[in-house]
Amino acid sequence: MTKRLLGRLMYGKRYNRVPWGQRVYVRPGERLIREAQWKRLIRSAPVMALADYERSRPLGEIEEFLSCMMCGESRQQPLFEPTGGNGWRYHVVRCPSCGFLYRNPNVRPERLGDLYATGYNSFLTGKYAANRQRRYDLTMKAFSPVFDEGKERRLLDFGSGVGLFLELAEQRGFESFGVDLSPESVAQANERLSKARTFHGAPEDVPEIAAGGFDVITLWSVLAHLPRPLDDFAKFRSLLAPGGVLLILTVNARSLLLKAYGSEWSGFTKNHLMFYSSETVPTLLRRTGFAGVAFAPHYGDTIEAGTTALPEDLRRRLRRNVELSDGGNMMRVLAFADEEAIGRWGGGPLTVHRFDT
Template sequence: MVSARRLLGRLAYGARYNRVPWGQRVYVRPGERTLREAQWRWRLRRSPVLSLEEYQANVPLGEIEEFLSCTLCGETSQQPLFQPTGGGKWRYRVVRCPSCGFLYRNPNVRPERLGDLYATGYSKFLTGKYAANRQRRYNLTMQAFSPILDHGEGRRLLDFGCGAGLFLELAEQRGFDACGVDLSPDSVAQANERLTKARAFHGAPHDVPEIAAGGFDVITLWSVLAHLPRPLDDFTMFRELLAPGGVLLILTVNARSLLLKAYGSEWSGFTKNHLMFYSSETLPRLLRRTGFAGVGYVPSYGDTIEAGTTRLPDSLRERLRRTVEATDGGNMMRAMAFADDEAIIRWGDRLDIDRLRDASVSKPPLDLTGSAGL
């Protein structure tokens, strides 16, 4: 059965775009960008803003969950926007901070229960269909930020949330002195079977003496940021683990994605274990509060576009690129955070760097949790 949305698209555009992959259509169909941006503005206007007390009164709280105020700015008001679901197996609510625009799951998962999401079966997901083109994505991102990750000789690298070691394997090949940590014990076991020189550890960085000592030239977060329930704590730790001149690479789903504005609760970025959703508008606030000196971005056009394997004709491929660049609306966000001015001078000459105020601050203010105290 054809959905009303698809039927409307066929009536509006005819058959010309039927063969365009669904994830690329909103970027190439004439007028689509304008329509989706207007749709987003309308969603924000008609969605009520509630006090935290009003919100709590009407939302059930799960066993491993807690209510939050905005982690980034402390705002307690909530603007409910989405209710993603996963085939009846899971459901959660996503709210927007009316002060800074941050999108986050609320209720959220309590940090001490985060391991529950990865205790069993997660490595099967990481090494199944999900992993089919994972290393291609890593290579494309490293190329996009060239030369920062081109050569690893004499440089230490930490892959935070290393999963089954797919990136650590590439880091080995590029000469990095690499290690990783992950909350999934079976993923760590698979990673260590895969690796030759690098090593993966189960747990948190402070649990592993050789990691807790710091001195890393590079830290990578590959599709990890959306999984962190206490990002201020984590990013303060990352800043402390980085050596002078160090960089932090971030790949995460993009909360400014045109696909999010088009598909709402059905957006592919709303997955079972995702907790918070960042954009180039909200990420600098997190980095600024945790002591980073600057951040630069590279647009994400999609793996098949960048690898040259898309079915799109040249004219539509170029239209997609222009749309992504004009809206910052790619489905993924790729960012490079710089620990200090030394890092910016050494690595930032090919990027448009957003220099962050208060970059000398090494620790965020008190009350990091954003918890509603429940």
């Protein structure tokens, strides 16, 4: 019996009309099934010493073996082996101490540009880009009023791609800058933009950016691409002005879709290196000098925009299951540089989690 037929017998035809990405969240009982499935996987997967793990895995030309970036644990719990078009394949492990998921072996920082040197902007401007600005709008709305008015405020978009977000930042009045590793993307962004400017390379290589004083830094689907996140976030913290905030949108390592589909999860893409959750992002932020963090649940772009018409009972069930499991497929994060930032932007519906000093 095929999985598709089994699903129809279990859930009925009503759920066949629900978009594939939302079915896990609305079918009766599936959240509990997938969470039990995940717990069983964690219990059964072996835990290996790093030396033993290294002997069991090939090492590519641009790769290196790592211990956990969040807590330093060297032991490895192999879980997944994602594969994709053009023959790419890698291994994803879990830290048995703090639960962090990461690719191991990982890409060496000095070779990261190899992933973005050519052809990447065609990906960013194709199917992937069709609904990006809608996603930006929805996320900015979730963290209102941080992005409502940009006049006399400086913004840095790290990993700015072809400038799709910087267009919106311009419209809202921000003095906007961007950096990206793809020279093709930078060139295309600067053709698109009126006042904002993007640069190829790292923030410290650009005097206008290295000077800091940013009120907002944004990382749109960038965090999973960083091979040395502690170094990068210490740098971001130094670039923020007093009262500044950092916004992160990234794939969610607690996603119910990950728990359901394992190695076939959409978050395992060719260039993703590390996979964060609401349990591991605070460790990264606390260790790099931030004062606190807030999260906004992600129910799905088409659900939040109203373009997917679900019956009201299924809409309520979806929202409840996302909130109970912290299992939306994306994670939206607002990091606060200091107490001034918390006081200025931490009100309203946001629950701010302060870090111990």
